[in-house]
Amino acid sequence: MDKILKYSVLRYSPSAIAGEKINLGIMFYDEASGYREFKYSKKYSRLTAFDDEIDIQMVKHMLKSISDDVNGNIFTYNTFDINAYTKYFINDFFFEEPKSIKYEKLEEMITRLHKTYFRFEYDKADRPSKDDDRRFIEKIISERGENIKKQNCVYGSCNEKITCDIVTDNKWIKIFDFDNKNLNLLVNNAKTWAWNAMQDNDNKIVIIYRYNEEISKYNKEFNIIMDIFKKAQTKIYNIEEGVNFL
Numbered sequence: 001m002d003k004i005l006k007y008s009v010l011r012y013s014p015s016a017i018a019g020e021k022i023n024l025g026i027m028f029y030d031e032a033s034g035y036r037e038f039k040y041s042k043k044y045s046r047l048t049a050f051d052d053e054i055d056i057q058m059v060k061h062m063l064k065s066i067s068d069d070v071n072g073n074i075f076t077y078n079t080f081d082i083n084a085y086t087k088y089f090i091n092d093f094f095f096e097e098p099k100s101i102k103y104e105k106l107e108e109m110i111t112r113l114h115k116t117y118f119r120f121e122y123d124k125a126d127r128p129s130k131d132d133d134r135r136f137i138e139k140i141i142s143e144r145g146e147n148i149k150k151q152n153c154v155y156g157s158c159n160e161k162i163t164c165d166i167v168t169d170n171k172w173i174k175i176f177d178f179d180n181k182n183l184n185l186l187v188n189n190a191k192t193w194a195w196n197a198m199q200d201n202d203n204k205i206v207i208i209y210r211y212n213e214e215i216s217k218y219n220k221e222f223n224i225i226m227d228i229f230k231k232a233q234t235k236i237y238n239i240e241e242g243v244n245f246l
Contacts, residue, residue, distance in 0.1 A: 002102050003030070003032060003102065003103050003104070003106070004030075004031070004032075004100050004101070004102055004103070005028060005029070005030050005100070005101055005102075005103050005106065005109055005110070005113075006028070006029045006030070006031070006082050006098050006099070006100050007026055007027060007028050007029070007098065007099060007100075007101070007113055008026070008027045008082060008086045008095045008096055008097070008098040008099070009023055009025070009026050009027075009095065009096045009117055009240075009244075010023070010024045010025040010026065010027070010038075010040070010063075010066070010089065010093065010094070010095050011023055011024060011093075011094060011095075011096060012024050012047070012050075012051075012054075012059075012092060012093055013092060013094070014051055014054070014092050015092065020050070022046065022047060022050045022051075023041065023117050023118060023240065024040055024041055024047070024059070024063060024093070025038055025039060025040030025041060025063055025066065025067075026038070026039055026040075026113065026114060026117055026118070027039075027066075027070060027082060027085075027086065027095065027098075028110055028113075029080060029082040029098075030106060033106070034080075035106065036070055036071070036080050036082075037070065037071055037110075038066050038067045038069075038070040038071055039114060039118075040063040040066070040067060041118055041121060043120060043121060044056055044059075044060070046120065047059065062093065070085070082098045083098055086098060096244060099244075101113070101139075101140070101143060102143060112128075112136060115127065115128050116128065116133075116136060116239065116240065116243055117240050117243075119212060120214065124212060124213075127212040128212070130175060130177045130179070130210060133175065133210050133239055134165055134166065134175060136243070137166060137173070137175075137208070137242065137243065137246060138166060140243055140246050141166065141168060141171075141246055144246065146168040146169065146170065146171070147168060147169055148166060148167070148168055149167040149168065149169075151167065152164050152165060152166065152167050153167075154167055154172050156196055156199055156200075157199040157200075157201070158199075162196055170204060171204055171205075171206050171246075172200075172204045172205045172206070173205075173206045173207075173208060174193055174205070174206070174207050174208070175208050175209070175210060176189075176190075176193075176207060176208070176209040176210070176225075177209075177210055177211075178209055178210065178211040178213075178215060178222075179210070179211055179212050179213060180213070183219065183221035183222055183225065184221045186221070186225060187221060187224055187225060187228070190224075190225045190228045190229060191228055193205070193207060193229075193234070194228045194229055194231070194232035194234055195232070197229070197232050197233070197234040197235075198232045198233075198234075203235075205234065205235065206235045206236075206237070206242070206245070206246075207229060207234055207235065207236040207237070208236075208237050208238070208239060208242035209236065209237075209238055209239070210238070210239040211238075211239075
């Protein structure tokens with residue numbers, strides 16, 4: 001019998017900052033063992049950098065209250081329904097729709113998920129590498145029932161060869177790695193992939209960008225790259241959003 005872990009990410013998305021989100025915590029629930037836990041970030045400096053008007057004391061109280069409620073006395077709930085619990089959080093603070101993932105070792109899966117959504121909670125040496133992220137994305141895709149091709153080369157509208165990181169029947173995925181990179185040198189690569197996306201009549205191309213270093217929203221080259229993909233109407237996600245999308 002497959003062992004399945006359910007999880008849901010608590011996010012903050014103030015209406016004043018259209019479309020931007022930051023992760024605050026992640027809830028886990030394993031029905032087979034009864035394990036449930038809410039882990040939350042205590043890197044409040046990242047939150048104030050994201051929104052300098054937020055009431056940090058209110059956020060601290062909210063996060064601790066959720067933690068006490070979920071992690072507390074195991075007899076708090078005779079049964080625990082992660083779907084029912086998370087649906088009551090709406091507006092600026094909300095839980096993503098709970099997802100399920102198969103696992104062999106519970107602690108390893110909890111750590112892997114936590115590192116995906118909260119990589120900056122870890123020392124640099126312990127953060128996921130590009131290969132770690134690619135393998136995890138492949139696991140997510142496989143569990144969604146999509147077949148991953150052995151060959152990662154596809155052909156574009158002019159019969160040109162396009163090398164992807166992951167290829168399925170419905171998706172051509174390119175992972176942009178921003179770690180220790182001169183972003184100025186990635187601009188032309190972004191133009192190439194934006195052109196590929198514009199010629200992609202089947203809308204298969206998905207760009208996922210990853211990083212283990214904080215990227216300032218004021219970084220000129222980063223914003224140029226994002227603007228290139230935006231103008232090409234490319235599906236582009238950071239690693240956290242990409243895992244949710246897939």
